[in-house]
Amino acid sequence: MDKILEVKSLVTGYQGKEGFVRAVDGVSFDINRGETICIVGESGSGKSVTSMSIMRLVEYENGRIIDGEIKFNGEELTTKNTEEMRRIRGSKISMIFQEPLTALNPVFTIGKQISEAILFHHSLGKKEAWQRAEELVRLVGISDPQARLKQYPHELSGGMRQRVMIAIALASEPDLLIADEPTTALDVTIEAQILELLRKLRQERNMSILLITHDIGVAAEMADRIIIMYAGKVMEIANTKDIFDQPFHPYSKGLLESVPKMNGERGVPLKSIKGSIPSLNEIPSGCRFSPRCPFATDKCHTEEPLLEMRGDRQVACWHVDYLIENNLLQIEEEGGVSIEF
Amino acid sequence: MNSNQESYSSDSLEPLLRIENLKKHFPIKGGGYFRKEKKAVMAVDDVSFTIYKGETLGLVGESGCGKSTLGRNILRLQEPTEGRVFFNNTNILLHNKHELRKLRKQMQIIYQDPFGSLNPRFTIGQIIGEMYEIHGIAKGAEKEKKVKEMLELVGLDPSRYNSYPHEFSGGQRQRVGIARALALNPTFVVADEPVSALDVSVQSQVINLLMKLKKELGLTLLFIAHGLNVVRHISDRVGVMYLGKLVELSETDNIFESPAHPYTAALLSTVPEADPRLKKERIVLKGEVPSPANPPSGCRFRTRCPLAAERCKNEMPPLVEVRSKHHVACHYPLEEGQTLKEAIASRKTGQLSL
Ligand SMILES: Nc1ncnc2c1ncn2[C@@H]1O[C@H](COP(=O)(O)OP(=O)(O)OP(=O)(O)O)[C@@H](O)[C@H]1O
Ligand SMILES: Nc1ncnc2c1ncn2[C@@H]1O[C@H](COP(=O)(O)OP(=O)(O)O)[C@@H](O)[C@H]1O
Ligand code: SF4
Ligand code: SF4
Ligand SMILES: [Mg+2]
Ligand SMILES: [Mg+2]
Numbered sequence: 017m018d019k020i021l022e023v024k025s026l027v028t029g030y031q032g033k034e035g036f037v038r039a040v041d042g043v044s045f046d047i048n049r050g051e052t053i054c055i056v057g058e059s060g061s062g063k064s065v066t067s068m069s070i071m072r073l074v075e076y077e078n079g080r081i082i083d084g085e086i087k088f089n090g091e092e093l094t095t096k097n098t099e100e101m102r103r104i105r106g107s108k109i110s111m112i113f114q115e116p117l118t119a120l121n122p123v124f125t126i127g128k129q130i131s132e133a134i135l136f137h138h139s140l141g142k143k144e145a146w147q148r149a150e151e152l153v154r155l156v157g158i159s160d161p162q163a164r165l166k167q168y169p170h171e172l173s174g175g176m177r178q179r180v181m182i183a184i185a186l187a188s189e190p191d192l193l194i195a196d197e198p199t200t201a202l203d204v205t206i207e208a209q210i211l212e213l214l215r216k217l218r219q220e221r222n223m224s225i226l227l228i229t230h231d232i233g234v235a236a237e238m239a240d241r242i243i244i245m246y247a248g249k250v251m252e253i254a255n256t257k258d259i260f261d262q263p264f265h266p267y268s269k270g271l272l273e274s275v276p277k278m279n280g281e282r283g284v285p286l287k288s289i290k291g292s293i294p295s296l297n298e299i300p301s302g303c304r305f306s307p308r309c310p311f312a313t314d315k316c317h318t319e320e321p322l323l324e325m326r327g328d329r330q331v332a333c334w335h336v337d338y339l340i341e342n343n344l345l346q347i348e349e350e351g352g353v354s355i356e357f
Numbered sequence: 358m359n360s361n362q363e364s365y366s367s368d369s370l371e372p373l374l375r376i377e378n379l380k381k382h383f384p385i386k387g388g389g390y391f392r393k394e395k396k397a398v399m400a401v402d403d404v405s406f407t408i409y410k411g412e413t414l415g416l417v418g419e420s421g422c423g424k425s426t427l428g429r430n431i432l433r434l435q436e437p438t439e440g441r442v443f444f445n446n447t448n449i450l451l452h453n454k455h456e457l458r459k460l461r462k463q464m465q466i467i468y469q470d471p472f473g474s475l476n477p478r479f480t481i482g483q484i485i486g487e488m489y490e491i492h493g494i495a496k497g498a499e500k501e502k503k504v505k506e507m508l509e510l511v512g513l514d515p516s517r518y519n520s521y522p523h524e525f526s527g528g529q530r531q532r533v534g535i536a537r538a539l540a541l542n543p544t545f546v547v548a549d550e551p552v553s554a555l556d557v558s559v560q561s562q563v564i565n566l567l568m569k570l571k572k573e574l575g576l577t578l579l580f581i582a583h584g585l586n587v588v589r590h591i592s593d594r595v596g597v598m599y600l601g602k603l604v605e606l607s608e609t610d611n612i613f614e615s616p617a618h619p620y621t622a623a624l625l626s627t628v629p630e631a632d633p634r635l636k637k638e639r640i641v642l643k644g645e646v647p648s649p650a651n652p653p654s655g656c657r658f659r660t661r662c663p664l665a666a667e668r669c670k671n672e673m674p675p676l677v678e679v680r681s682k683h684h685v686a687c688h689y690p691l692e693e694g695q696t697l698k699e700a701i702a703s704r705k706t707g708q709l710s711l
Binding site: 207257277 | 419420526527528529556557558559560561562564565568569583585586587589590591609613623624625627628629630631632633634635639641642643645646661
């Protein structure tokens, strides 16, 4: 298959007071052309650091990639120099962030910022660039583009700013769009608009999307495949449908079960995972999920499982075979009827 | 189907709080060209409803629609501009300072932010213990004993009495916030987005705790949240707000299975569902919530409503009971079982009688 991105054994971390901490600790995955991949995991699991590593932006936040490979269209990114990286960033790979206000420059108009982005990648006249900006703004669903282009970021709502960010990200016609929690700061109805926009763009442009989210519902609706991360490591990678049919990792099961379903039984105690995610300088030995895992054995507490192929899926758990054979990873279906619209 | 029903039976309803024509307007500084023409953000605008003893009433709506303001005004943590709030049949907006202080014991709030709402310089023993001291209920060893009981109740290790907030995780801090709110054994608690800042696995721990405490202590809960799945799970009834107005109010199953307000129906159709096998018709609303300082005339939802008609521009729809125990503020509510899509279609073909 046509791979656009291949990440192998990536290790990224930060120099802390008590030594170097690994925020991403040996992460491997790939993305196919036209595919939408979601990274799902709790806060602090290393989702953002993974995407910032691909963009080579961790260096600007005192982080360092200390091991691994990142191949984009077959080209190794970890060895590129600053200038080369700058050219790839925002042209073939674009990124949008959770908080669209901080990512926009407050002193320039929207039009100026979008046309700058266009001019950075295309040799066009100023007027043509402005026209292209107008098209992009219309494409991302902002009405009255001519007036909007003359406005400043603070004059727009959160949802509109996120659309502007997407317009800027699209200015270079990227092959890969990385979106780090693009809707977390937005309201449900605005989130729905942005997700619809992303779906449309993917369809029309055959763009690959790496979507980072901690909302399992968003992942279920958007992703072709899902990567489950926990405390700096990948726990499981699978097709979206497969993982919801039957997770192969106890952490995946725990995550899926702790979300109340819209058709589940109301008022009953929700399933939850005991404890909480460890901080980076307290990563447990062995399987890092073991202190919270209901199935942990002695081996789990001492030896770390690797991410291994299992059919067309990947999972990092010592006891996956046993757990599947004994139906211990089955998500318990609750009663009730689905709401249809 | 709903085990909440044990503590809440819709037939033996006894009102605990009655909110009548509540308004909270925030004046805008420098707004209005003429002095007399005072501009204001109408955060809560003429809202009336009843909260029954022992129920969990969920409150949903987009940010800025007035949920927190409504909660704070009911508790008189903020002074309402207009209206009446009856608690056990007395209007608490007429209470003086002394009476209000007594009322505090019975009405409490849990905040969204488990990081910002606890004073970082106090130990959790002090944070919770303060409640007993302020109200002259206990001090010294007696206070410590009570605090430790509270810690146990919310699932925290009592030996962490002398720990500081930063030594706890987000979920644990939220438990501290809950312990503080429940310390004085209140009858009514407003929980303002108590799980929104938490990770899913921790969120479910805190929801379970709230449901358990509610049952054990016989609390009445106003549960504010924007996560519709969470609200559905925990609430007996649900109210939907839009731009300072209560637009729909009914029992949870009615709201989720047969919403009558177009806004509610659209909201529900776009909730990202954690199950890729459930395919649904999305109705994605156009545009954004207008500014509450300058709301549309007539029905406030009309600028985004797929069913809007001429009348919606001129007449503000009041909240009325359209079906049994199902209140909605809309001139053209959906019929029972009708989907928004069907309603839109029947509007197009002119079948909808106007
Ligand atoms: N600049 C930094 N300096 C030190 N540590 C950092 C830095 N950035 C991130 N980390 C740490 O790396 C770990 C992973 O962080 P990351 O931001 O990738 O989490 P995440 O999965 O994106 O979480 P969230 O869901 O909260 O966005 C965390 O423990 C975080 O504290
Ligand atoms: N102290 C205040 N001064 C001025 N405006 C306020 C104040 N508090 C809230 N508002 C405004 O009132 C409206 C409702 O706010 P809020 O009740 O916090 O909404 P929600 O909790 O539903 O997100 C918003 O427009 C908000 O900006
Ligand atoms: S390796 Fe052991 S502790 Fe880790 S997820 Fe599997 S069973 Fe649980
Ligand atoms: S009153 Fe009119 S505009 Fe308002 S919700 Fe009903 S149909 Fe829509
Ligand atoms: Mg992040
Ligand atoms: Mg609020």
